[in-house]
Amino acid sequence: MELQKLADIDYNSKVASVRLPLIEVFRRFASVKIPLISFLSISPIIQPRLYSISSSPSMFPNTAHLTISILQRPEAMYDKNQTFTGFVSNYISNIEENNYIFGFPKPHGSNFHLPEDNETPxxxxxxxxxxxxxxxxxxxxxxxxxxxxxxxxxxxxxxxxxxxxxxxxxxxxxxxxxxxxxxxxxxxxxxxxxxxxxxxxxxxxxxxxxxxxxxxxxxxxxxxxxxxxxxxxxxxxxxxxxxxxxxxxxxxxxxxxxxxxxxxxxxxxx
Missing domain, CATH: 3.40.50.80 (Nucleotide-binding domain of ferredoxin-NADP reductase (FNR) module)
Structure with missing residues (x-):
């Protein structure tokens, strides 16, 4: 009954508005057992994280700097003693020197760049x-x-x-x-x-x-x-x-x- 209420009545206030991760729901309702294939079918696909490069190639021609906020906060609803950690930001923060990550530049470019005319404020x-x-x-x-x-x-x-x-x-x-x-x-x-x-x-x-x-x-x-x-x-x-x-x-x-x-x-x- 409580899970049904969460899915129907309380969805906007307790799931959507606080961006409650699916894993938190299953942690709270540990008695729920579903086949792995069913779990995967309802799990959201991990989307690429797009970060603005925070360095100029004219100053740093061989490197690209990123400025990233590391997300770590109490779990949204059920267990304030548990810490929710941002997936990608924490992954990047724990990369050791000389290790590799996979990334790509935004394929279609962007209008978010300096004006071509230096006289434009x-x-x-x-x-x-x-x-x-x-x-x-x-x-x-x-x-x-x-x-x-x-x-x-x-x-x-x-x-x-x-x-x-x-x-x-x-x-x-x-x-x-x-x-x-x-x-x-x-x-x-x-x-x-x-x-x-x-x-x-x-x-x-x-x-x-x-x-x-x-x-x-x-x-x-x-x-x-x-x-x-x-x-x-x-x-x-x-x-x-x-x-x-x-x-x-x-x-x-x-x-x-x-x-x-x-x-x-x-x-x-x-």
């Missing part, structure tokens, strides 16, 4: 490991500057929980500020006492908002958003609509056109 917005492609962007810009190329301005808005724990690549990013590869950086901390802020909140503040509008609208720049698609990315795109409306445009139409023109680009995940 860029606005990079991300949280957590969403910083990955922007580290690669900044490395590439750093090399271009070193080679004497002139670059448009670049703005980074980054969100993390606490500057003492997860402000990724902070020292390296500051080096790019010093070199000019990065023009300005704004950081939003979501777990600092009395100052909880997300990237969409930081964008709304006048100093950041005015610079974004100047680069994006007045100078026809490009916006790149990377990270959590369910929360952060939705909040950011709504903030951009609000800003466009504040400056006298139809926010919905303005962002629809920017997406169509590939001036507002997303690399997000659920």
């Amino acid at each position: 860029i606005i990079m917005i991300g949280a957590g490991t969403g910083l990955a492609p922007f580290r690669a962007f900044l490395q590439e810009r750093h090399v271009k500057l070193r080679n004497g190329e002139k670059l448009a301005q670049a703005l980074l808005i980054f969100g993390c929980r606490n500057p003492n724990h997860d402000e990724l690549y902070a020292e390296e990013i500051n080096e790019y500020l010093s070199s000019g590869a990065l023009t300005a950086k704004y950081v939003a901390y979501s777990r600092v006492e009395n100052n909880k802020m997300y990237v969409q909140d930081r964008i709304k503040q006048s100093d950041c908002k005015d610079m974004i509008w100047s680069l994006f609208h007045e100078q026809s720049g490009k916006v790149y958003v990377c990270g959590d698609g369910a929360g952060m990315a939705k909040g950011v795109i709504q903030t951009f609509k609000d800003i466009a409306s504040e400056f006298g445009f139809d926010g919905e139409e303005y962002l629809r056109n920017a997406l169509k023109e590939l001036r507002y680009l997303e690399d997000v995940w659920a």
